[in-house]
Every structure is written in C-alpha cells, then in structure tokens.
Amino acid sequence: MLEQTAAENMEAKLNDEINTIGKSRSLWADAWHRLVQDKIAVSCLIIVGLYALVALLSGLGLIAADWSQEVGPSYAPPFENWDYILGTDLFGRSVLTKVIHGTQVAMSVGLVSSLIAIPIGVALGALAGYFGGWVDEVIVWFYTTVSSIPGIMLLMSIAFILGKGITTVYIALGLTSWVGLCRLIRGEVMKHKNREYVQAASAIGAGHPRKLIKHIIPNVTHIVIIFTSLQFQVAIKSEVILSYLGIGVSGQPSWGTMIDDAKLELAREVWWQLAGATVAMFVVVLAFNILGDALRDALDPKLKGKS
C-alpha cells in the first residue's frame, strides 16, 4: 500500500518535470513515440502490415486470383515444386494461393466487422454514458439482452435468415461484438462527463452535441483503437470456427474452410493444408494480441505495470 502510493506520487511529480522539458507534441504523438520504442510491438505492427498488404493485393486481384486453378497432382506434398511450394489439395489447387486468399477473407472479416461494431458500440455507449437516465436504462437493457443470447446461436440465426456466405459472416460478427465496446465506452464517458473540462465547455455555452462529440469522444478514442486490434483477432478466429462448422464462408477458400477440409485429409496423412491455414492464422492472431496490449500500454501509460 505504502509503496504503491509513494510510487504514484513520484510518478506524478516526475511527469511534471519531464513535461516541462518536452517539445510540442499531442498525446497521440506521445503514444506513438512510446509504441515505436517497444521492439516487439513494432515487429507485430510490421507483421500485421504485411498481412494487410497481402490481403489488399489479393483483394485487388493482383495475387492469388487464380486460386481455383489446378496447378499440380492431387495431394502433392509441400516443398517439392515451386509452382505449389506448400503442396496441393484434393483438386490439385495450390495451398499457398488458398492461404493467401484466406488472408484476404480473414482481414476483411476483421475490418468489416469492426466497421460495423465500432459505430454501434461508440454511439450507444456514448449516449448511454452521457445522458444517463432512461436513455441509459434502455441501452443497457438492449445490450444485456443481446449479450445474454449465446453468440453462436445468434450467428446461426442470422446465417439462417441471410443465407450462407461471407456477407453473413461480416454482419453476424459485427452485430455480436459491439456489446463489449459499448460497455467500455459507456463507463469511460461517464467518468469524463463529470471532468472539469466538460463543465468548462458548458460554462462557455457549448451544447450537448458539442460537448459529447468535440470534447468527450476524442478522450475515449484510445479505447476504440485498442478494441479494434483485439476485435480483429476475435473476428478472424470466429470466422475460422464458423466456416469449420459449415455456417460461414462458402464458395471460396478461407482458413476455416481449409481446416474443415483437412479433417478428412488427416486420415490420409495429408497435413499441409491444415498446417498452412493454422500457422497463417496463429501468427496474425498472436501479432494482434501482442499489439493490443502494447497499444493499451502506449495509449494509457498510467496503467503500465499495474492491474
């Protein structure tokens, strides 16, 4: 107890001293500066960047557009021929190309589900936290209801209505993952709305929209950034599980459908399709996880070393 308080005291005083030395820099720039000093975080950022690049090129049809083409014999093992370096599947299609196309599916699922979840989560969370009262009660009732339905059931019912396919995965994941963000934003906005800078905005005559959008939301944006990094990996894993269960992506290769295919292949000692998809997924999920933690430390340095 004693030690902790003393250390906190010290930190505040030290920060004061350092601040007077520093140059003109926003808190965002400060956070970026802290992030790039963390070597592991930078490596993860580069990995994520590479995945994004591969996904983009594949999305534009520049690479892996010909994933359905037969390039060699059925079930050719890996590392034997440059044309299908990671081996081939039942139909003689290159596993590498399928992994690359799967990367595009995975990253787009992460991106689109985040793009759906973030506006819903931020808007509802901010409204609930800021206005309180009946607005808060309605929103809290709504998200507790959504979150008390088992996620997989909701996904299956959405898939049932919209039919199978990648669009369903986007919507299903987007509509089920905003609750966590909404809770975080609601709590943070509640904390900020009583801060003196918001009261100062009232005192100069700012109305509710201005106080909320211009003053409070920029101060809770760091939560969105951390959420996005973690949402990506959750979405990627979910897509894999959904596709494996046969209610996700169909008609094109994804890591999930590849793993689904592989369950029959393993009996014939064909392991490369499973390995390719799993390794590709594992690396990017790990990178997003580490990046999420590093972002949290960089954006909120007070938390570091605690909790």
Next chain:
Amino acid sequence: MSDLLNIKNLSVDFNTPHGVVRAVNNVSFDVPMGKTIGLVGESGSGKSVTSLAVMGLIPNPPGEISEGQILFEGKDLVTMPEAQMRKIRGNDIAMIFQEPMTSLNPVFKVGSQIAEVLMLHMGMNPKQAWEKSVDLLNQVGIPNPKASAHKYPHEMSGGQKQRVMIAMAIACEPKLLICDEPTTALDVTIQKQVIDLMFDLQDKYNMGMLFITHDLGVIADIADDVVVMYRSNLVEKNTTKKIFTHASHPYTKGLIACRPALDKNPTRLLTVSDFMDENEKELIVPPERMKKVDKVYKFNEEENPILLEVKDLHVHFPLKGGILGRTVDHFKAVNGVSFKLRKGMTLGLVGESGCGKTTLGRAILRLIEPTAGEVIYNGANITNLDKKQMRAMRSKMQIIFQDPYSSLNPRMTIKDILLEPMDLHNIGANKKEKIEKAKWLMEKVGLNADQLSRYPHEFSGGQRQRICIARALAVSPDFIICDESVSALDVSVQAQVLNLLLDLQEEFGLTYIFISHDLSVVNFISDEVAVMNKGEFVELDKANEVYLRPKQQYTQNLLSAIPKGIPKELLAEQNS
C-alpha cells in the same frame, strides 16, 4: 543531543526518455531525536524524492541514488540490503502521506489495517493486535475507538482517516516519522487538530520528525529547524526563527513574502521573482512594493451598480431510500442564500469542505439547476431563461475551476481551446481575427503567444491556470466565479495568479466571486467576505470587518485555526 538521521551529500538521478534528470543534488541535513525538521519547497523541488530516498522507496529504474549516504542511527540505508531495509521501514521509520483517502485500503476495517502492521512488525497475535489498535485509535483522538475500529475507511471523515494513518504510522513506535504534506488536503480547523495531535505524540514517543510541506505557515507552527529546497538543491537551512527573521537566500525571502497575511498586505503580492532573477541572482525589491496598505472598501453608485443579486437561493439534492428508491429526504447543499454584488467588486466565499460553496457558485451560473430562489444578473432573472437564452448569457458569466489539470481538454491545442468560446459566441469576424485575439489573450495572462499550438500537458500547473483564465476572458465577460482557482498551486505561483486576477479586474472592471477554503487568500483578494456553513451564510460583511472583528462564534473558530505563519518563539517575544 544525538542525531537520528544524517543525510550526507545525497544526489538522486532519474533516467527519462529526455535524458538524466537530477531530482536531488548534493543535499545534506540532519534530523535529531525528538526534533522536527521542516522541509520546504515547491512541487518539483526534490523534497518528496528526498523523503522517499530515506524510506528506500525510490523506484529503480528509473530512479537511482547516485551519490551520498543516508545514515540512520549510524547505519547507511543506501547500501543496506532490501530485506533488512524492510524491517526498518514501518518499524523504525514510518511515513504519513498527503492523501488519506487513497492511502487506506477501502475493503478492510481500519482496526484490522492497524492490527496487520502490529502483527507484521511486532509479532503480536491477532487478539493483542486488535486491542492495541483500539488503544492507538484512542490515542489519536478517534471518538468511541472500540466501535470505530470496526468501521471501513469510507465511513470516516477526511480528518479521521488522517488520524488513522497517524495511528498506523506510530503503531510500532517509530524513531523517525516522515510526514509528506499530511495536512494539505484538510480543512484549517482539522489541520490544527491534526498538527496538535502530532505534537503530543512526538512528545510522548520522543520521535524525530521530518515534515515536508510547501506551506511556510504550517512550518512556522511546528518545526524547530527548516531546510529549504529549490530546483533540486538545498538553498538554506537554519532554525525556524532565523529563517523567518533573517532569511539569507532570496528564494526563502520570496517564499515568506508571497503568502498573504491576515491583516495588511501590499496592493500586489510579492513573488519569488521579485526577489531573484532566473539565474537565482538576488534582486533588490523596491520599498514601495513592500509597503503594506489597509484595505479600503469604497464604491460609488454610478461606477459600481449592483450587477448580481441572489435572492433566497436553494439547491437541494434528493436522498433516495427504501426498497422502491423513493425520495425520502433532501440534502440541502445551499439553503436560502441571499446577497448583492456590485460591479467591479469581489465577494470572497469561504467555508470548510462540504459547506456548499462550490454548489452555490455552480447554481449561480446554472451549471447546477437551483431548486428555488432567484439569480438576478444585470436586472434580468436568469433562472427563468430558456436553454438558448442561457447559452447566450454564458458570454457574460464565466468560471475558473480548481484543478488546472482536469479543466483543459487534453486532446485540444491551446489555440482550439481559446477559439472555441469565440466560435460559440461569434466573436471576431474571421479566423485570422480570432487567432489575433487568442494571441492577445495569451499575452494578457502572461504567456508566450508563440505557444498557441501546444497542448495542455506541456504546461506547468500555474501556466495551465493562466490558460483557463484566458479561456474565460475570451468571451469578454463581466463576471467570473473563481472556484478554488489557486488552491492547487504552489504558494509562489498562487501569488502570481492572484496578482494577475487583480490586474485583470482593474483593467476590464471585472466582478469576481472568489471561492476558497484558504481564509488568508480570500482576505487578500476580496472586498466583501461571506462565511458559509451547512448551506447558509454565517456572516457577510466587508473583508476587514470579518477578519478583524468576527461576530459569529463559527468565524472566530475558523480564524483562530489558521496557522499564524510566525514561529512560536517570535510570538512569545512579541507578546511579552
């Protein structure tokens, strides 16, 4: 007289991303047994780092004791292994912090928190330890100690929590007690009680005390010797009496002079910068600056018409109770307050925490809606205005908050902060004109106009408060409420900001309501003073009248609790 603690040539460095910062530079002083040493300095002077070094609590990394010795009863604490240090810490050396709210664990009863210390250090069994902690609570003056030991920290007042902290600190009868601003967060009357208590305990246990504070008033009351630190260096050490009568370093002189007195003051407070320049070279203060003048209360009907009239204002907060959450009672934060304030004058509002002074200020501006009563501003009753009219009204009435750290949006540049009120009230024809006005405002509050593109966290506390003042002035208001606006600042910075407020009042004919718990500050800046207690005005009169001839018992008690800022020996000499 034997020395308990000798600090010899102590230097502490901190490794930061911007290079090594020396927090303490070659500091030496002693703490004898049974004596109190006052360690004075502003924030960032290195006084707290010094005390943490003695406790062996410098976080490493980034901190490091780079040179020197800390001898406690002849043993060097710097080189001592952590296991041995842990035995000394809490046992022989104990510490009390500023914030009693965060220093106690909220989920344990106070009795068991004290008992834990006793079991850990004195090897007592739980029953003995509990009995002893009840005894300790009794010693520190907690009413009904047996029952109080079963209370949780949130069930106690701030003063009581600080008493519990003291009980914990003295549980093992330490030889040295380090107090880091232990009374800064407390009201004056509570502060006096706590200081008296610490005196008694020091007598009883013959402890050495290291008392760290930025407030020379408290030091004068309590310390035998004073050590003054400035920018990591020890600038002066002497007996308390000598420090107050024959200070040698200009910084010390400035520190003594910048504290407003309760009787007469110069028209503008002296600050440290009057006594020395940036290179710590001594300056000669012109005698006319030093001249103390009596307060004159004068106004004329034409220049100072009544600007604000508050009539029987009430602010009640409902208290919910019962299983259905019905409103069972009301907490009357402001309970029937009436006063008139003339243009260009300052009304000081003093009272202890929880008396309703802050709520009153916010209710006048309708940041909190009043329950009943009228606020008449310039002839118009603003409690009847609708939202839109009220928003337009906000350009006339402004507020400056207490905490310069939380009252500026950390994601906005100073330019955006200053331009926002102008945008809202359509001041200035175009962007260029607005930026010109922002620059002018920066200069008016004594800041560099080139710093507009910076962010709030790049400024010190005093500078941030100046930015808050500039923001309030951006809409050219007539009336400003200063809510504890200087309470979070160091005394020397506080004096500068008070002077600035007075200069601005003179230049723009501003009217202030100045809310503070610090009676000497209120006395310095106000024409009239209202003393508030439990939501009501106890006394409202001209400042001199309230301070020199208080009529109510409550005011008298409040005034007598203020540290005199004069050492005991000197007081005794003056009286004889």
